[in-house]
Amino acid sequence: MTERVDPVTISVIRGSLISLCTEIGVAMERTAYSTILSEGQDFSVAIYDKDSELVAQAAFDPSHLGAMAFAVGSAIKEIGKENLREGDVLLNNDPFRGGTHLHDFTVIKPIFWRDAIVAIPAVRAHQIDVGGMAAGGNAGEATDIFQEGIRFPPTKIISEGREVTDVWKLWLSNVRLPKAIHGDMRSLLAAVDIADKRIIELIKKYGLETFQESATQIKNISESMMRNEISKLPKKRAYFEDFMDDTGTRSEKVRVCVTITINGNDLIADYAGSSSQTQSPINATYAVTAASTYIAVLQMLSQDWLGVPPINQGMFRPIKVIAPPGSFVNADYPSAVFGGNVEVSMRLIDAMLGALVQLVPVAKTKAACYSTNQGLACGGKNLDGKPYVWYLYREGGWGANATSDGKSALFCNSSNCKNQPVEIFEARYPWLYEHFSLNEDSGGPGKYRGGLGTIMLMRLLAPEAELNGCADRFTNSPFGIFDGLPPKPTECGHWSDFRVRLRDSKNWKHVTELFDKPSPSKWSRVTLHKGDLIEHITTGGGGFGNPLERDHSRVEKDIIDGYVTIESARRFYGLKRSADNRSHQKKSRRK
């Protein structure tokens, strides 16, 4: 083994691997069939070393990236390296084998050099349908994993370069859109093939020993960076708890609590005391809880780093996650887990941020973001009679920090996913956007204001459609910090919200009233008809600092821009009548 590889070569190999991950991602984006991948970018790519440790990733979905190593490691160990051959490709979507939820398919291709595995590229992508009780998943009322869809333990889908056709036939016979799924999977397979080609090129250029030693050093450097940041924190414990509205099947709140212990240059996040696992999809697997913990730590501790943070397994080594088995942050098989990766993860991040606020300097802290995926899945027949399935997530407001207002209309804190454009959406599906705007007054008041959520109204144009929802933060608000306030709720007392207005009605109603569902935010199999309208609202982020300390010129600008109402300016920011009259006149002129 090479004793030492020079830092420049290590840096070049690191850059090449990150660049490779980006190239793979672009290839997937351009070749995928479903809008959730081609537009929404709900996928991730990463390179693992021969020991299944993360070496490089591109800036795609953090909730995937932190969790994917568990799925890769589990698959390689379960099948055994001695049973793998050049040209094999594995699939693993099992939440209980290192996965998150069934929709996240991880495709793994061990790369061989002279008959030995030398690297393992993997891609994870949200599949638009996995069968189960609800079109597009999102089965808000599921009570076990079997209702959620098809589960693949680590499975060879390509064996020595050839498709294992029986597996594909079994699989595609159990989903609603086999053509789209097959198309999306071809893009995943193309992605790992590109990785295979590029990694072999790197090994030919630098030699295997240099490549592998560089991978080791890349991880060690990141570990040092993270340990250095943790060592600056006070050696004490910090506790925080937050809640989820309900489980979808029961109305009780679900508690997530975390105790952070700084032990030298190790950070231990212990979720002891969190609620027991639920008989609903509001459960997380260990991989989700670990990834959420990593995300929160990175958000708080990597702010001083220049350039792209070298995120890899080394960075996670100093972070120990303790998640009690049988709790909803580490649910046992065969729990339903769809909501783990889309809703529980955000509350885990919120709890972690709340605890870290007590440990990091004030300048690095920030309030909670809107923290709900606001997932909505729909299935039906298009105007031409062909079946379709879509899955939408909604952007909302981020929390304010010590120097600036929160960002508005961004995707949640666990993901880098993108908005699926209105034009693409309307061209593909029988739905019409009737309204899409920022949600005025939804930012938590503070010296620095929380970012704003959004309001979307959409009308069904086809005869019938089935909707499924999985969301949260309806009855339990995001939090502000240092006297910053939570966002203001909507008129009905919810923060984020979902309502329906039937074609012949003038009244907006929740699914609890219209369809007798136990929860307004988590439900499945609601049937709508042509002309029915849906309203999808996200709340904003929490405020930072006392709102009475906010510069009144900024409040006036917020009124003019339509971010804050005059009523709220008076109530929360103490704006005088003369000032708000002036703002009102300017706003009227602008209109």
Place this chain on the structure above:
Amino acid sequence: MKMPIISDEQVNTKCAFCGQPIPAKRIEGLRSEILGMQVADVLLCSEACYALSKTYTRPSVERETVKT
């Protein structure tokens, strides 16, 4: 752990310290063998968990409900 078990049973085998699922290797058909580190009567996922388990004091589970 040498006892072969049906693969679906192993998914609930978790580290006694951190709770991380411990993978199992397939040995034949539907049977598999749990990997991991047996220490006395408990199964752990790693040396790191073993080392930490000797010094770490768990937080008390029941607490006052507090919220910012």
